[in-house]
Amino acid sequence: MHSVRFTAETSSNGVVERDFLVGEIPGVLWSPVSGSDHAPLVLMGHGGGLHKKTPALMARAHDLVTTWGFTVAAVDAPGHGDRPCTAEDEQARAGLRQALTAGENEAFESISVRYAISLAERAVPEWQATLDALQQLPEIGTEAPIGYGGGITLGTAIGIPLTAIEPRITAAIFGGGFFPHVALIEAATRITVPIQFLLPWDDEHVDRQSSLALFDAFASTEKTLHANPGDHRTIRWHGLDNEFLPRHLGRRVTTPS
């Protein structure tokens, strides 16, 4: 089993940011300067083509740390951020660009789906190894409640199969903006933990009904669909329930430092 190897540390506005490696997986851990003994841990996914320190992801992470005293972890998905690109990654991206340019919607969808399945197959065991390693840290341990913090698109395409097989995750935020394939819908039917699902109402590429079918598939008795107008790249969320994770993982308000 790999352990967490910290490679850099900075801090700002009450948040300690530590870069780490688990084997070859690059990750980052955010936690309160004031300490975080067994505080809830939120695993944060990033969108397709993005990386673990994307501004929107960091903003949500900082909010969870400073408002609730949580610890937040993010890793680069395979072929993303600081990860090497395999021939498969290169080929899939070239195919996606070409289909988009040519306006070939069916090709775009089928390449997207195949690539998302491949990324999730690689990413799910990586998240599990990362979680194993993080739980060896004394400030996290096995007592910290664990949630999956999104985001939409690739973060959900990876997060759903992860949550379906990972009993340590007890609440999850998912979302739309990608093509929910049959295996993903099937994985959703095996998820029973509380779910918050964020749907961009007017996605440019993804049919709304398929995302609604995905929300419908979760077996969770406690699930909330939240939709706002817009495409997933430009949406401005409003009226979001920002206390979803604190409510389910336990509140632990820190004194600002």
Add this chain to the structure above:
Amino acid sequence: MHSVRFTAETSSNGVVERDFLVGEIPGVLWSPVSGSDHAPLVLMGHGGGLHKKTPALMARAHDLVTTWGFTVAAVDAPGHGDRPCTAEDEQARAGLRQALTAGENEAFESISVRYAISLAERAVPEWQATLDALQQLPEIGTEAPIGYGGGITLGTAIGIPLTAIEPRITAAIFGGGFFPHVALIEAATRITVPIQFLLPWDDEHVDRQSSLALFDAFASTEKTLHANPGDHRTIRWHGLDNEFLPRHLGRRVTTPS
């Protein structure tokens, strides 16, 4: 023009409750004991078969008064609460009961739609007359921002045509649980104010797609769909944005008395 005639007054937990009549329309006004000069006014609709002092409605009204210092008004819809039942009301209700008992879903829907249209045709001018009268009260006046506070079912079947023609309403909460007919969808396309839309995801009688089409129809650039599992009669809402109306009508936090 009718004026507000107060008929009873009580107070509890910092909330003054005043029953009133505007012409023959019975209503109730909740406001902070500590005063409410030109505080935002929320018009609250009740569900089908219910009345202006239904417990869930009163709970939301008390919360708006004590948390935000708002004034809240509710009236009995035609044929509901303290209002007389016309022959049309009696006939529609008998028809609904019979269709339900016989499991005649199409008859149930067509009677529901016709009755909702008739109730809204009577209720919209009544709400406008009530609003005219309330604005004559010095503590409300014409400066108080005005919102429509729901609820689902009949409250929305009346609230949508009201909001579509009433420029004084600048934010509205609507919801599902009833059959959205063509004229209602058309009225929604003329609404541009911020909307919060509450959808019971598993309504026993109402097809989910028709409610999603209603949400889709609002011309508002700022609109939020919030769905939780359940039928409209038994749903337990969670993760709701309770600051929707304060955000759009202006916050006015009172000191608890």
